[in-house]
Amino acid sequence: MGDKRRRLGAAAAVVGLLAPAMVVAGGTGAEAATCTTSTGPYQKQVEKFLGRPVDGKQSAADCRAIQAFQTKHSISPNIGYAGPVTWGVMNLMNKQKAVGSTPNRDGRCPTNKGRIACVNLTLQISWIQDGNTLKYGPVPVRTGRNGYETRTGAKKIYWRHKNHVSSIYNVPMPYSQFFDGGQAFHSVGISVWAPPGSHGCVNMRTADAQKYWDMLRTGDDVYVYGRKPGT
Numbered sequence: 091m092g093d094k095r096r097r098l099g100a101a102a103a104v105v106g107l108l109a110p111a112m113v114v115a116g117g118t119g120a121e122a123a124t125c126t127t128s129t130g131p132y133q134k135q136v137e138k139f140l141g142r143p144v145d146g147k148q149s150a151a152d153c154r155a156i157q158a159f160q161t162k163h164s165i166s167p168n169i170g171y172a173g174p175v176t177w178g179v180m181n182l183m184n185k186q187k188a189v190g191s192t193p194n195r196d197g198r199c200p201t202n203k204g205r206i207a208c209v210n211l212t213l214q215i216s217w218i219q220d221g222n223t224l225k226y227g228p229v230p231v232r233t234g235r236n237g238y239e240t241r242t243g244a245k246k247i248y249w250r251h252k253n254h255v256s257s258i259y260n261v262p263m264p265y266s267q268f269f270d271g272g273q274a275f276h277s278v279g280i281s282v283w284a285p286p287g288s289h290g291c292v293n294m295r296t297a298d299a300q301k302y303w304d305m306l307r308t309g310d311d312v313y314v315y316g317r318k319p320g321t
Contacts, residue, residue, distance in 0.1 A: 124169055125150065125153035125154065125157055125169060125170045126148070126153060126169045126170050126171045127148060127153070128148060128171060129146065129147055129148040129172070130148070130171045130172025130173050130176075131172070131173065131174065132172045132173065132174065132176070132177035133146045133147070133148060133152075133172045134146045135172075135177050135180070135181075136152075136156060136172040136176060136177055136180060137152060137172075139177075139180040139183075139184070140152075140155045140156065140159065142155055148170075148172070152170070152172075153169075153170030154170065155170075156170040156171070156172055156176065157169065157170035159176070159180075160176060162281060163179055163281040163283045163284050164280055164281055164284035164285075165179060165284070165285060175285055178285075178319065178320075179283050179285065182213075182214060182283065182319070183230075183283065185213055186213055186214065186215055186228070186230055189213060189215060189228055191224060191228075192224075193208070193210065193215055193217045193224070193227060193228035194208065194217070194219060194222075194224075198210070198313075198315050198316075199219065199313050199315070200244075200311075200313055201219070201221050201222050202221075203311045204220055204221065204311075205218065205219075205220045205225070205305075205306070205310055205311070206218070206219060206220075206310065206311040206312065206313055207247075207269075207275070207302065207306060207310065207311070207312045207313075208312075208313050208315075209231065209233070209240070209292055209312070209313070209314040209315070210228075210315065210316050211233055211240060211242070211314065211315065211316035211317050211318045212316035212317055212318070212319070213316070214230060214231055214232065214233060214282075214318065214319075215227070215228040215229065215230060215231060216228065216229055216231045216275075216292060216294070216298075217229065218302070218305055218306070225305065226301055226302075226305060227298075229294065229295070229298040230282050230283065230295070231282055231292050231293060231294055232278065232281075232282040232283070232284065232287055232288050232292075232293035232294075233287055233288060233290075233291075233292055233293070233318050234273075234287055234288050234289065234290040234291070234318065234321070235285075235286040235287030235288065235289070235318075235320075235321065236286065236287075236320055236321045238287070238288065238289045238290045239290065239318065239321050240273055240288075240290050240291070240292060240314060240318070241270050241271075241273065241290070241314065242314045242315055242316070243313075243314060243315075244311065244312075244313055245269040245270045245311070245312040245313070245314065246269060246309055246310065246311055246312065247267050247268065247269050247306055247307070247308055247309065247310050247312060248268055248269065248308065248309075249267075249268045249308070250266065250267045250268070250303070250308060251263075251266045251268075252264065252265055252266070252303065254266035254274075254276065258272070258289075259289065262279075263276040263277075263291070264276060264277045264296070264299065265277050265294075265296075265299040265300055265302065265303040267302065267303065267306055269312040270312075270314075271290075272290065272291075273290045273291050273292070274291050274292070275291070275292045275294060275299060275302050275306075276291055276292075276293065276294065276299055277293070277294050277295065277296040277298075277299035277300070278293040278294070282294065282295055285320075286320065287318060287320075287321075
């Protein structure tokens with residue numbers, strides 16, 4: 091019996107060494123969530139993004155702030171760790187913000203087609219322009235993940251269905267405007283920054299998808315270019 095206790099004790103010690111360091115972050119019982127005490131490789135960058143004191147060391151308050159961001163944007167695991175996925179989302183947000191009101195500064199989206207919906211996969215943004223005039227946007231979008239990439243090139247909206255439901259994934263696709271096979275602009279009920287991405291469609295926030303629905307018509311041009319990070 092003594093040998094058995096010693097073996098169990100040794101096994102528990104090994105498990106304790108291998109398990110990530112966690113602390114309870116708010117709440118009790120079933121509502122409690124675990125928060126890591128580990129400092130992540132992008133600690134300083136994440137602290138700066140969230141307006142936290144930038145010291146490069148994980149604190150309980152840091153973890154709660156990071157965890158709240160992860161929960162909001164469906165980043166898993168949401169344990170408050172400042173890792174590459176979390177920083178990747180924040181860094182993308184920074185780049186999107188830096189675009190300002192000139193999303194076509196590189197001239198990649200055609201200006202000779204009149205009204206056109208542009209999609210920059212690299213920056214995960216979309217906008218509507220008429221010639222050189224910006225009509226709406228830029229807005230953040232969520233395009234196809236690795237293996238389900240949103241196809242690039244010149245397209246046209248060929249079918250619109252306001253209350254569409256996917257026959258493949260059996261999920262709602264409100265304000266769908268199809269422009270390439272089964273790929274469409276449509277709204278989603280999750281964050282447009284949620285990794286890893288869609289199954290090829292251009293996911294939008296509801297207000298943006300509604301605006302696209304009001305501004306675009308069947309036959310309007312769509313131009314998709316760039317490459318989504320991670321694909």
